[in-house]
Amino acid sequence: MTITITAFEKSPDGGQGLARDTRVRWALEEAGLAYDVRLVSFAAMKQPAHRALHPFGQIPTYEEGDLVLFETGAILLHIAQSHNGLLPADSDGRARAMMWIFAALNTVEPPILELSTSRYAEGDKPWTQERLPLIKDRIRATLQQLSDALGNADWLDGDFSAGDLMMASVLLRLRASGLLDEYPNLAAYVARGEARPAYQRAFAAQLAINAP
C-alpha cells in the first residue's frame, strides 16, 4: 500500500531537519518503508483540502489507503505498531517505549515550544528579552530530569525504540539555543540518534527539498 506524507514546500529552517516531517521520514526509514511526499505551501496548508486531512492545518500528514493520520506521535505509533524495528518484543517494554513518545511530546517539548512561541508570536514585544531566561530555566529543569533518567545509558530503555526516535527529534530542535550542550549525556544521545543510517537518509531526503 502506498504511503504518502506531506511536508513543507519550503521549510522555514532551510533544511536543518527541524520540520516535523523529518521524524516521520526517520520512522519510515527505520521500518524500511518506501514513501511518497506531497509538498504543501503555507497557503495550501490552511485551505479546506489540506484541513480535511489535518484539522489544525499543519504538516506532516500520513496517508496509507483509507487511513489518514496527523500528529507525529500517532504516525510514529502507527508505523511502530505495524512494522518491526521500533518497539521491543515484550508487552511491558512496548508500553514503556510508547511512554517515552508521550514524555517527549507532552513533557519535554512544551517548554521548548514556548521558546519558539516567544520568538515567532511575541518577538516584537517589550517583555520578550526579559522572559527568555525564565523560559530557558524551565527547559533546563526538564532537561536535567531527563539527563538524570538517561544517566550513562545509550537509549532511554534498553535498545533504540520509537521513544528514542521521538525524544531525539524533540531535543535536536534545541541545539541552536546552546541548551542541549549543557547536558553532555543528552547531546551525545541526540548525536547517537543522528548517526543512525535511517536518520541520515531521512535528513538527506528533507535537505534535498529544503536546501537554501
Added chain:
Amino acid sequence: MTITITAFEKSPDGGQGLARDTRVRWALEEAGLAYDVRLVSFAAMKQPAHRALHPFGQIPTYEEGDLVLFETGAILLHIAQSHNGLLPADSDGRARAMMWIFAALNTVEPPILELSTSRYAEGDKPWTQERLPLIKDRIRATLQQLSDALGNADWLDGDFSAGDLMMASVLLRLRASGLLDEYPNLAAYVARGEARPAYQRAFAAQLAINAP
C-alpha cells in the same frame, strides 16, 4: 493483577477534577478496572523513591505488576489497548482514536499549559496581564479548529473512545477561563464526557480525597 496509581495528597484544585489522576481514574472506570491509590505529598514527589517511578517528579504514575508507567497518554493507551471499551474494533479506527489522544496532548494542551505557566510561574511579572490576551487568542485559534473538526458530531470519530476521554479531560481545564463556553459545540462535548457514569465515578473518587 493489582493496579496502583498515585495522586496528589491534596490537589491544588481542591477537587475540581483538574489534576491528571482524574483522567486515569476515568479510563480505569470505563474499562471496569479496580485500582488502588497511593497519595503523594509535594515534597515526596521530588524524592528519589517517587522519581524512580516518575523521572519528572509528577503524578500520576501507574503500577501493574512489574510495569511502571508515567505520562497520562501512555497510561491511557496501555489501558485502552489491554481492555475493551476505549478503542474501536477496526485497526484504522484504533489508529485514529490514538491520534486524538496525541492531538489533545500535543496540539490542544500546549497553549492551555501556557495559561497556567503564565499564572503560576510568571504571575508576579509586569508583563503577565498584557500577555494574557495573546495567550488566550492562541488558545482560541486552536479551539476554533477543533470546533470545526467536531462539527455537530457527538464524539471526534464515531463512538466515544480514548481520544475523546483525553480531549475532554484537556478541555475541561479551560472552563474557569470562560474560553470553553465561547465554543458551544465543544462545551457540549465536554459536558457529554462528564455525564458518563465512568467519569462521574472518577470525579467522585478524587473529590473524596480533595474536597476542601
